[in-house]
Amino acid sequence: MNNQVEFEADKAVAINQRLRQYKKNKKLIEEAKASEKAEIDEVKSFYESKIKRAEDDNAILMTELLGFIDTEHGQTSVSTSMGNVQARTTSDSWKWGGAVAQRKAMKQLPSDLLKTVTELDKAKIKGATTITDDGKVVLNETGEIIEGLSGVKGGKKQCVIRLDR
Numbered sequence: 807m808n809n810q811v812e813f814e815a816d817k818a819v820a821i822n823q824r825l826r827q828y829k830k831n832k833k834l835i836e837e838a839k840a841s842e843k844a845e846i847d848e849v850k851s852f853y854e855s856k857i858k859r860a861e862d863d864n865a866i867l868m869t870e871l872l873g874f875i876d877t878e879h880g881q882t883s884v885s886t887s888m889g890n891v892q893a894r895t896t897s898d899s900w901k902w903g904g905a906v907a908q909r910k911a912m913k914q915l916p917s918d919l920l921k922t923v924t925e926l927d928k929a930k931i932k933g934a935t936t937i938t939d940d941g942k943v944v945l946n947e948t949g950e951i952i953e954g955l956s957g958v959k960g961g962k963k964q965c966v967i968r969l970d971r
Contacts, residue, residue: 868965877963889969898937898960902926907954914952915945931955 875881875893883892902908908926919930935943937957944951 872963872965892966894964894966896960896962896964899958900928900932901956902928903954910954911952914950
């Protein structure tokens with residue numbers, strides 16, 4: 807009988823030892839996952855800031871490069887041994903919005919500017935409307951402002967760079 811009690815006690819000790827190890831391992835897993843997430847977030851943040859700095863620097867450089875082209879006197883590009891810089895004029899750009907904005911715009915547009923599938927006929931709308939300087943879309947015939955549509959007025963100079971290899 808005494809051996810039975812000792813065996814049960816040894817068994818309980820062995821079980822508790824494994825449970826402690828299991829609990830310890832579980833805590834290690836949670837800490838490792840938290841640490842992994844924190845490190846990934848830190849690395850992402852580091853590279854995002856590095857990329858943003860480079861993109862901002864490139865935007866400034868493109869503006870400076872555009873300044874070297876005398877567009878007022880018809881010059882459209884400059885070539886050097888490093889490459890070519892061109893000044894292009896942007897075209898109007900419509901912002902169609904989501905489904906709700908498009909439905910709102912459909913109520914105001916004439917039916918000949920809508921497709922029978924009840925969606926905006928974007929090609930016809932581009933021809934029948936104009937984008938104002940503040941981004942509003944206006945019907946050419948009536949001068950009515952179309953709610954739910956907006957755009958970006960074109961005509962701005964844009965820099966295009968092609969580097970020679």
